[in-house]
Amino acid sequence: MSENFGSSGQIQPLSIGNVVSAAVRLYRSHLKTYLNLAAIAHLWILVPIYGWAKYAAISGLISRLAFGELIYQPEGVQTAKNHINPRLWSFLRVGFQVGISMLLIYFGMAIVGGLIGALIGGVLGGILGVSAGITATIMAVIVTVVLVLLGLTWFYSRWIIAEVPLAVEENINGGESVARSWELTKASVFRIQGVVLVAFIVTLPLLFVLNYIPSLFLINLEPGSTIYSIVYFISWVGSLIGGILVLPFWQAIKAVLYLDLRSRREGLGLQLREPPSQDFR
Numbered sequence: 001m002s003e004n005f006g007s008s009g010q011i012q013p014l015s016i017g018n019v020v021s022a023a024v025r026l027y028r029s030h031l032k033t034y035l036n037l038a039a040i041a042h043l044w045i046l047v048p049i050y051g052w053a054k055y056a057a058i059s060g061l062i063s064r065l066a067f068g069e070l071i072y073q074p075e076g077v078q079t080a081k082n083h084i085n086p087r088l089w090s091f092l093r094v095g096f097q098v099g100i101s102m103l104l105i106y107f108g109m110a111i112v113g114g115l116i117g118a119l120i121g122g123v124l125g126g127i128l129g130v131s132a133g134i135t136a137t138i139m140a141v142i143v144t145v146v147l148v149l150l151g152l153t154w155f156y157s158r159w160i161i162a163e164v165p166l167a168v169e170e171n172i173n174g175g176e177s178v179a180r181s182w183e184l185t186k187a188s189v190f191r192i193q194g195v196v197l198v199a200f201i202v203t204l205p206l207l208f209v210l211n212y213i214p215s216l217f218l219i220n221l222e223p224g225s226t227i228y229s230i231v232y233f234i235s236w237v238g239s240l241i242g243g244i245l246v247l248p249f250w251q252a253i254k255a256v257l258y259l260d261l262r263s264r265r266e267g268l269g270l271q272l273r274e275p276p277s278q279d280f281r
Helices: 016-029 031-044 050-070 077-128 130-159 164-168 174-184 189-217 226-266
Strands: none
Touching: 016 031, 016 050, 016 189, 016 226, 031 050, 031 226, 050 077, 050 164, 050 226, 077 130, 077 164, 077 174, 130 174, 130 189, 164 174, 164 226, 174 226, 189 226
16 A cells, blocks of 8 residues: 655655554565674674674664665665765764763663652651552652653654664764754654554564573573573573564664655655565565
8 A cells, every 4th residue: 555755735644553564564575685684783793893883884774775665766785885884983973872862861860760759759658657658659669660761762762763864865974863863753752652662562572582581591590500501692692683683673664764754844755655566465
């Protein structure tokens, strides 16, 4: 079905379901290419600094390839690399800038939320008594955690496509790419939060099996023992496989969001529709 991005009337945003389903179609139709790139990216993580820059750049490469498919201007991997590779360190800057910003925001919100929760619990404890105060404190902590998570997802939604402009557009650097994400997403935060939530739910079963379950077995094992080392290795391999499988899906989502946001805000007149190919069946 055609989803019209550009028309003579008002440009309507893609629904949450359409964004996720478009990303799934891209993932399925280019599975081998995307997984190969994701595997290479995750192996580069083992190399400090330069390897991290390669990981960030290859992530952007996947989004660029996905974006080209969406606008019917597909590129070969090598052609896309010719655009990506000269911007290697700019991708690292984007990753550090967003990562450090999110970390500072997390600590700031956690401290403020903890103080508010403690204040509410202390006041209610003094008024209602110790037992009621404990209950009130628990409720305050729960509310605080929820608010912190909502706050973090709000900021993440503003920077979710931070590397995509750098991967797609000409004459732009890392700092400008982060600012571009902030600008493009400013009127769509709640919808993007919905996309993030649905995408997380879609990937949760895979992550649960490959990442979380093996890690749970480590809790009751003695560190340094042979069995601990074996389970830890299995957990590490599972996490690696999970990351490889999930990365292309998230980068495809970013490409769809980027196209959608640019089409609505800048009137690109582009379309996202089923191509006449069996790949998207």
